[in-house]
Amino acid sequence: MLNCESYIRKRMAIQCLEVLCLAKDHYWKCILQAGTIPSLISLLKSKDIKLECLTLGVLSNISTHDSIVRAFVEAGGIPVLIKLLSMEEPELLSRCAVFLYDISQLDNNQVIIAELDGIPALINLLQYDLQDLLVNVMSCIRVLCKNNKENQLKVKEMMGIEPLVQFLRSDSDVLVAVASAVIAEISRGNMEMQNAIMAANVIDPLIQLLRGRKIGVQVKGATAIEALCEGNTIIQMRFLAKSVTKFLLKLLKAFHLKVKEQGAVTLWALAGQTLKQQKFMAEQIGYNLIIDMLLSPSDKMQCVGGEAVIALSKDSEIHQNQICEGNGIAPLVRLLRSGRIAEGTLLSVIKALGTMCVGL
Numbered sequence: 001m002l003n004c005e006s007y008i009r010k011r012m013a014i015q016c017l018e019v020l021c022l023a024k025d026h027y028w029k030c031i032l033q034a035g036t037i038p039s040l041i042s043l044l045k046s047k048d049i050k051l052e053c054l055t056l057g058v059l060s061n062i063s064t065h066d067s068i069v070r071a072f073v074e075a076g077g078i079p080v081l082i083k084l085l086s087m088e089e090p091e092l093l094s095r096c097a098v099f100l101y102d103i104s105q106l107d108n109n110q111v112i113i114a115e116l117d118g119i120p121a122l123i124n125l126l127q128y129d130l131q132d133l134l135v136n137v138m139s140c141i142r143v144l145c146k147n148n149k150e151n152q153l154k155v156k157e158m159m160g161i162e163p164l165v166q167f168l169r170s171d172s173d174v175l176v177a178v179a180s181a182v183i184a185e186i187s188r189g190n191m192e193m194q195n196a197i198m199a200a201n202v203i204d205p206l207i208q209l210l211r212g213r214k215i216g217v218q219v220k221g222a223t224a225i226e227a228l229c230e231g232n233t234i235i236q237m238r239f240l241a242k243s244v245t246k247f248l249l250k251l252l253k254a255f256h257l258k259v260k261e262q263g264a265v266t267l268w269a270l271a272g273q274t275l276k277q278q279k280f281m282a283e284q285i286g287y288n289l290i291i292d293m294l295l296s297p298s299d300k301m302q303c304v305g306g307e308a309v310i311a312l313s314k315d316s317e318i319h320q321n322q323i324c325e326g327n328g329i330a331p332l333v334r335l336l337r338s339g340r341i342a343e344g345t346l347l348s349v350i351k352a353l354g355t356m357c358v359g360l
Contacts, residue, residue, distance in 0.1 A: 278311035306348030
């Protein structure tokens with residue numbers, strides 16, 4: 001235990017650092033150049049919660065700078081943070097999660113944190129009933145699982161799926177939105193996780209939040225549905241059986257481009273891999289919205305629009321004629337001439353034009 005005089009001096013020093021970091025952005029460089037990071041890590045081992053909270057306050061204020069994160073990791077700071085996750089002080093836990101969030105986005109730190117049992121420690125914190133803490137913890141889990149199948153599976157192994165799905169039923173729009181974002185990230189590109197999350201009864205609460213009035217929450221829910229349905233026919237059928245299409249079409253008609261974009265990509269994730277299912281989805285979207293997508297400045301919407309044209313016009317002279325009558329050729333040709341079109345979208349447009357011409 002620190003003696004009184006030493007404690008006061010260290011606390012004052014940390015408070016001064018915290019004020020400086022908040023006041024002038026360039027002071028973080030002084031901290032780095034002065035070799036202060038190892039000293040701050042020592043304070044995180046002090047077993048004094050107030051000092052540890054103050055220290056984490058300093059670190060979390062400057063942890064957006066890559067060089068600070070690297071210095072902290074090189075000085076052996078990650079195991080110290082993970083050990084602090086076993087404490088029972090919510091403020092300390094919340095600041096730890098914020099700092100780990102920043103750390104996990106850099107270099108190979110996702111793997112290091114997972115190897116040091118950071119994911120079980122974070123999942124254990126989902127039992128708290130404190131919104132700020134839960135938001136920081138779930139956000140950290142999300143970035144740890146981004147494009148990392150091993151970490152995604154650790155969430156399943158540590159029984160983390162059930163509490164995340166439960167948060168979809170929360171009265172807090174913030175918790176619902178954050179939980180949806182985590183579910184999207186832990187299921188993306190991982191069929192085992194998709195099926196495990198489906199088994200946790202995720203479909204009904206996701207559809208329920210699409211029924212709500214908060215656009216931000218609806219978009220997060222649509223993102224989760226997209227990730228769950230991508231390449232998974234069984235889950236696609238489960239959502240389609242619940243008439244989810246009509247709710248997603250409302251997003252496609254929204255004012256904001258990002259909302260429209262998410263509605264489009266989620267609908268096409270539900271369209272699956274078979275021509276029959278894709279044709280059904282394209283018919284649900286309709287000619288007018290498909291052409292609107294082709295005219296959109298969004299690459300994702302243009303690509304979905306092209307794929308929808310392919311699905312409709314393949315082996316169907318009726319659809320080919322109706323797309324022509326609806327002035328669907330002009331936006332395809334405009335995209336073909338564009339010098340800024342993405343390669344995937346360009347291929348979709350070329351195939352769409354080719355499919356339109358077959359049989360005529």
